[in-house]
Amino acid sequence: MENKPSMLQHTMTWGAITGIVMIIYSLLLYVFNQFYNQGLGIISYAFLIAGILFGSYAYRDKVLGGTISYGNAFMTGLLITLFAGILSSFFSFILVRFIDPGMVEQAIAQTEEKLMNQGRLSEDQIEMMVEKSRKMISSPITVVIGMFFFTLIGTVISLVTAAITKREPTPFDGNAQRI
Numbered sequence: 001m002e003n004k005p006s007m008l009q010h011t012m013t014w015g016a017i018t019g020i021v022m023i024i025y026s027l028l029l030y031v032f033n034q035f036y037n038q039g040l041g042i043i044s045y046a047f048l049i050a051g052i053l054f055g056s057y058a059y060r061d062k063v064l065g066g067t068i069s070y071g072n073a074f075m076t077g078l079l080i081t082l083f084a085g086i087l088s089s090f091f092s093f094i095l096v097r098f099i100d101p102g103m104v105e106q107a108i109a110q111t112e113e114k115l116m117n118q119g120r121l122s123e124d125q126i127e128m129m130v131e132k133s134r135k136m137i138s139s140p141i142t143v144v145i146g147m148f149f150f151t152l153i154g155t156v157i158s159l160v161t162a163a164i165t166k167r168e169p170t171p172f173d174g175n176a177q178r179i
Contacts, residue, residue, distance in 0.1 A: 004063045011055065011076055015083020018051025022084060023091045030095065036107060049157055051084060052077040056165040067169040073162035081154025089146040096137065104137045 005013070022044050029035045056076045060068040068076075096103050108130055115126045136142065 007059065007063075007072070007076060007079065010059050010063060011079035012083050014051060014055030014058070015080045016087065018048060018055070018080060019084035019087030019091075021047050021051065022088045026088070026091065026095070030100075035103065036110060045153070045157075048081065048084060048154065049161065052080050052154070052157060052161045053165065055080045056161060060165055060167060067167050068165060069168065070162050070166045073165045074158050076165075077158030077161050078151075078155060081151060081158060085147050085150035085154065089143045089150060092146060093140065093143045096142075104134065107137065108133055 025044055025047060026035070029037065029040055034040050056068070056073050059076050060066065060073070064072075111133065112126060112130050115121055115129065116123075121129070
């Protein structure tokens, strides 16, 4: 008898794979000085979508025998997102806090420049926002905030991918022999 993994084991594996791929991509962006390039940053969501889809298809086809309900497909995607988000959020925190703390100042300088160019806020208001941002970015709470937003985005993606990967059993699947 084949020992099949539970949903939790399966999603942890696919979440780790997805998270590691996203970390490698982030490292490449960092090495090529493109970490704050929003256009390239969006590509990381393609890796998340791919991880959810591949993980959901693998769970449906290899563990559940080819069928999966919408709810299980959604839960699979959500758990993959959660585990990938834990890895990538901790990586981002370690990168910004320990590996290259200068990234915080670079991000704050870019934000400050954008706010000044908009001309909607006074210099005092901008300086107050910069100080709050500096304290917030260097705090471990950024991991929790990052996880929250990552999970929120992953929830939306999982709702869509669940509709793609679901496959309900037909009346002819395995029950035809009872007739």
